[in-house]
Amino acid sequence: MGLDAETEDALWAVYDAHPQAPEELVAAARLAFEGQLDGADAARRRERIARWFAERGGG
Structure with a gap:
């Protein structure tokens, strides 16, 4: 299991600013x-x- 999108985005932002x-x-x-x-x-x-x-009448 890898990192979720939020974590991946945050880590790339730090990398780009390095x-x-x-x-x-x-x-x-x-x-x-x-x-x-x-x-x-x-x-x-x-x-x-x-x-x-729920907004679409499902679930």
């Missing part, structure tokens, strides 16, 4: 990584999908 990555960018990448590890990103994705189906 070697002058601002502290805010590093902090955002850290939060994205923590969100993947603790399941918060997956929970938000499931909620988004459920809301999408």
Whole structure:
């Protein structure tokens, strides 16, 4: 299992800013990584999908 899109995007942003990555960018990448590890990103994705189906009369 690889990184989710949020984490991947955050890490690429830090890479692109290297070697002058601002502290805010590093902090955002850290939060994205923590969100993947603790399941918060997956929970938000499931909620988004459920809301999408509910809006269309499904699920």
